Amino acid sequence: MSFQERAIRFRCQQEWLYGILHIPQQPVARGVLIVVGGPQYRAGSHRQFVLLARHLTGRGIPVMRFDFRGIGDSDGEMRTFEQVGEDLRSAADCFFSECPFLKDIVIWGLCDAASAALFYAHQDQRVSGLVLLNPWVRTEQGIARAYLKHYYLERLFDPEFWKKLLRGKFNPLASIRSLYAFGRNSLQGMKSAVAEGSSGSSCGLSAPLPERMLDGLKHFQGNVQIITSGNDLTAREFLDLIALSPEWQAAMRARQAECFHMASANHTFSTREWRDQVAELTAKQVLSW
Known part of the structure; x- marks a missing residue:
């Protein structure tokens, strides 16, 4: 056409x-x-x-x-x-x-x-x-959940991850700290979602x-x-x-x-x-x- x-x-x-x-x-x-x-x-x-x-x-x-x-x-x-x-x-x-x-x-x-x-x-x-x-x-909580679920957990099933770990090219302590931070933010986000859902608050610009x-x-x-x-x-x-x-x-x-x-x-x-x-x-x- x-x-x-x-x-x-x-x-x-x-x-x-x-x-x-x-x-x-x-x-x-x-x-x-x-x-x-x-x-x-x-x-x-x-x-x-x-x-x-x-x-x-x-x-x-x-x-x-x-x-x-x-x-x-x-x-x-x-x-x-x-x-x-x-x-x-x-x-x-x-x-x-x-x-x-x-x-x-x-x-x-x-x-x-x-x-x-x-x-x-x-x-x-x-x-x-x-x-x-x-x-x-x-x-912040949403991206924390996404990283936790779709990045960190999926890496456990990635052969390249284990190869890096065995070769010493991976810092497990840094990743554990990062994982902890993401997990904490994710948990806080779920608590906030429950609180918002039960409050019935109106939707303003600050929401x-x-x-x-x-x-x-x-x-x-x-x-x-x-x-x-x-x-x-x-x-x-x-x-x-x-x-x-x-x-x-x-x-x-x-x-x-x-x-x-x-x-x-x-x-x-x-x-x-x-x-x-x-x-x-x-x-x-x-x-x-």
Whole structure:
């Protein structure tokens, strides 16, 4: 399918933001807004966002990708993923203005961009779906649990670990101290989770990141697809959170979230095989309702 790509700029408060529109010759009425995560700009790691946009446009789905304020070509000061709500609304406004045939959009985000999408989506009725990849739910206790479960324990079954130990290339005392610290943080995190779950406290800006993301998921009424990587501690921390939290499990069931786990993939789905699989999963989700 033929399509056009063109550069755009739009205002967010007093700054100019820059992006790229991908418009098929015969577009469907649902678009995808690709949200940048971390210190990335609109091309993405290994041109991931460019290739994703072209794959989706080839399926008839219009796409917009852009730079937040302070990133890439856009003006202004750099912001964290917790401070980009105005950027997202300005981008959505631009998308609908440039593509008047749109009825709704899906936000696509990797890592902390997935977190930003959860914060924003329920505030904009034009957002009908979310595609969230390896959502960032980082807490000190959460990463401690992930390291303890998925790094230290797995090393015990790694032949290379025992070879290093026998050759004297491994410092067991340092690792024991590190293991103790991770175990202590993990235990404190589980106690905190129990206390928070029983308090019924409201979710404010000072609440832990996972709690605020859960609040966003509970308030969002659209479709949700979650894609996770097996070779990624960020994904494992998220999956551990789900496994330990009845509230997250209930929210996922309520949203009928579609979950896909790619066991060998890394954080950014850096091979062509993984990237194409993500792109096709996204396309099928966007065209499914």
